[in-house]
Amino acid sequence: MEMPPPDEGLLARRAEIAADLEALLPPGCVVVDGAALKAYESDGLTAYRQVPLAVTLPRSTAEVAAVLRYCHENKVKVVPRGSGTGLSGGALPLADGIILGLGKLNKILEVDLPNRCARVQPGVTNLAISQAVAHAGFYYAPDPSSQIACSIGGNVAENSGGVHCLKYGLTTNNLLGLEFVTIEGEVLRVGGKHLEAGGYDIMGLLTGSEGLLGVVTEVTVRLLAKPATARAVLLGFPTSEAAGDCVAAVIAAGIIPGGMEIMDKPAIHCTEAFVNAGYPLDVEALLIVELDGPPVEVDMLIERVSKIAADRGASYNRVSTSEAERANFWAGRKAAFPAIGRISPDYICMDGTIPRRRLPEVLRRMSELSVQHGLRLANVFHAGDGNLHPLIMFDANKPGDTEKAEAFGADILRLCVEVGGVLTGEHGVGIEKRDLMPTMFNETDLDQQLAVKCAFDPDSLLNPGKVFPQLARCADAGWMKVSGGALPHPDLPRF
Numbered sequence: 023m024e025m026p027p028p029d030e031g032l033l034a035r036r037a038e039i040a041a042d043l044e045a046l047l048p049p050g051c052v053v054v055d056g057a058a059l060k061a062y063e064s065d066g067l068t069a070y071r072q073v074p075l076a077v078t079l080p081r082s083t084a085e086v087a088a089v090l091r092y093c094h095e096n097k098v099k100v101v102p103r104g105s106g107t108g109l110s111g112g113a114l115p116l117a118d119g120i121i122l123g124l125g126k127l128n129k130i131l132e133v134d135l136p137n138r139c140a141r142v143q144p145g146v147t148n149l150a151i152s153q154a155v156a157h158a159g160f161y162y163a164p165d166p167s168s169q170i171a172c173s174i175g176g177n178v179a180e181n182s183g184g185v186h187c188l189k190y191g192l193t194t195n196n197l198l199g200l201e202f203v204t205i206e207g208e209v210l211r212v213g214g215k216h217l218e219a220g221g222y223d224i225m226g227l228l229t230g231s232e233g234l235l236g237v238v239t240e241v242t243v244r245l246l247a248k249p250a251t252a253r254a255v256l257l258g259f260p261t262s263e264a265a266g267d268c269v270a271a272v273i274a275a276g277i278i279p280g281g282m283e284i285m286d287k288p289a290i291h292c293t294e295a296f297v298n299a300g301y302p303l304d305v306e307a308l309l310i311v312e313l314d315g316p317p318v319e320v321d322m323l324i325e326r327v328s329k330i331a332a333d334r335g336a337s338y339n340r341v342s343t344s345e346a347e348r349a350n351f352w353a354g355r356k357a358a359f360p361a362i363g364r365i366s367p368d369y370i371c372m373d374g375t376i377p378r379r380r381l382p383e384v385l386r387r388m389s390e391l392s393v394q395h396g397l398r399l400a401n402v403f404h405a406g407d408g409n410l411h412p413l414i415m416f417d418a419n420k421p422g423d424t425e426k427a428e429a430f431g432a433d434i435l436r437l438c439v440e441v442g443g444v445l446t447g448e449h450g451v452g453i454e455k456r457d458l459m460p461t462m463f464n465e466t467d468l469d470q471q472l473a474v475k476c477a478f479d480p481d482s483l484l485n486p487g488k489v490f491p492q493l494a495r496c497a498d499a500g501w502m503k504v505s506g507g508a509l510p511h512p513d514l515p516r517f
């Protein structure tokens with residue numbers, strides 16, 4: 023994985039840039055100390071690390087705008103950062119760029135129940151939104167497993183999903199409005215508290231843009247009323263293929279569960295040892311299906327799902343009988359990633375999406391790839407969405423193991439594209455999947471995406487080196503005004 027080589031001129035100006043930023047922001051809002059900078063050297067994709075030039079921690083939209091305006095005028099690169107839980111390296115710092123951390127913008131600004139929405143700052147954690155409205159019987163539906171830590175700004179930038187997104191949609195389906203700041207420091211608002219906004223869907227464009235188009239400084243989220251009942255069923259199967267088959271059959275029967283997740287045997291065993299969720303240990307695959315709605319409907323749906331599962335050879339069926347038991351069923355699933363961390367020194371969590379009906383075939387082929395690459399694999403995924411999270415286990419201290427894991431991961435993602443799927447379901451492209459973008463997009467597709475990037479950020483200062491397999495060559499691609507044949511920023515590295 024190659025990053026743009028750092029600009030030596032900017033590195034030489036580090037002290038001056040830090041002093042300028044310190045003058046712009048209140049005391050304590052700029053980090054330049056070497057040891058303190060280390061805390062920002064990676065995100066959840068810890069295989070890659072880089073200490074940034076400096077870190078800014080603004081406390082308001084106006085301060086974010088001031089930092090961006092300065093960076094624009096001085097051609098300093100900016101990597102936005104929420105909580106740093108991203109798994110694709112989107113918040114990986116650049117040696118010649120600053121981190122713009124949104125952690126101090128952490129207030130819930132307004133809860134507006136008549137309009138069923140909340141206005142929050144980007145550093146508020148995903149879970150804090152649901153906690154703030156729980157007393158009134160409401161919640162915010164998208165629930166990444168990292169929801170205790172990840173920020174809503176990061177969720178917007180990655181278009182994050184979670185267990186409940188099968189029924190209630192991803193982040194993009196649960197947003198009503200955004201405030202964001204352009205690289206020039208201009209503050210813009212899109213959407214609001216209403217459902218439809220006229221004109222182009224700029225909010226849709228920003229959602230999932232991985233910090234490449236603007237910095238989100240306020241989010242208006244849709245709130246949902248909590249369903250009257252929610253119960254979860256644990257279904258054990260003799261093969262992963264049978265579990266995959268059951269998922270397709272449930273959806274084909276017209277049932278949309280509140281959540282439907284699969285764990286394979288290695289994942290079941292290590293999460294059970296970690297969380298004691300009560301999972302069966304004598305099955306090859308476990309399906310967790312949550313049904314929600316009025317109690318009578320939930321009872322009826324549980325019966326239908328159980329019958330579909332039994333017809334596909336399910337050997338285990340346990341229905342939650344209390345809210346505590348339901349939460350415990352999910353506690354195992356939500357702790358699956360850290361649980362894998364207990365049995366392997368390192369792991370990479372991949373994230374690809376496939377058409378649901380190809381699940382059995384893809385699971386089989388991933389097992390074959392595991393043997394071929396000589397690395398262990400555990401599977402935990404949002405089965406209903408066809409969103410796979412294969413966890414590749416390796417040991418970074420063993421020479422060659424990291425490269426093997428990367429090659430294995432790339433093969434899995436190629437397989438996803440081959441069967442008609444996509445490179446990412448919810449973790450984003452970042453640096454992790456950047457070089458695989460041509461597997462899915464041809465040059466024209468990539469040029470068109472680049473044209474959008476260049477319309478927002480012609481100098482490529484916002485999160486450069488991420489998502490696009492080449493540095494955003496706005497001028498080369500004809501998207502930047504070139505006067506008298508002179509290429510702006512001829513010193514800009516191309517790779």
Ligand SMILES: Cc1cc2nc3c(=O)[nH]c(=O)nc-3n(C[C@H](O)[C@H](O)[C@H](O)COP(=O)(O)OP(=O)(O)OC[C@H]3O[C@@H](n4cnc5c(N)ncnc54)[C@H](O)[C@@H]3O)c2cc1C
Nearest residue numbers: 104105106107108112167173175176179182183233238448
């Ligand atoms: C244990 C674990 C479980 C996870 N489970 C899930 C899951 O179930 N579903 C899921 O979707 N993800 C999951 N993730 C991934 C991660 O939590 C999400 O991608 C999350 O949305 C990242 O939020 P963050 O605040 O940590 O963002 P960061 O990691 O700080 O940043 C992520 C990206 O967003 C950009 N960004 C951050 N804030 C802003 C902003 N305000 N404006 C513009 N750009 C911004 C950054 O530049 C970067 O490109 C998991 C991660 C972990 C570690």
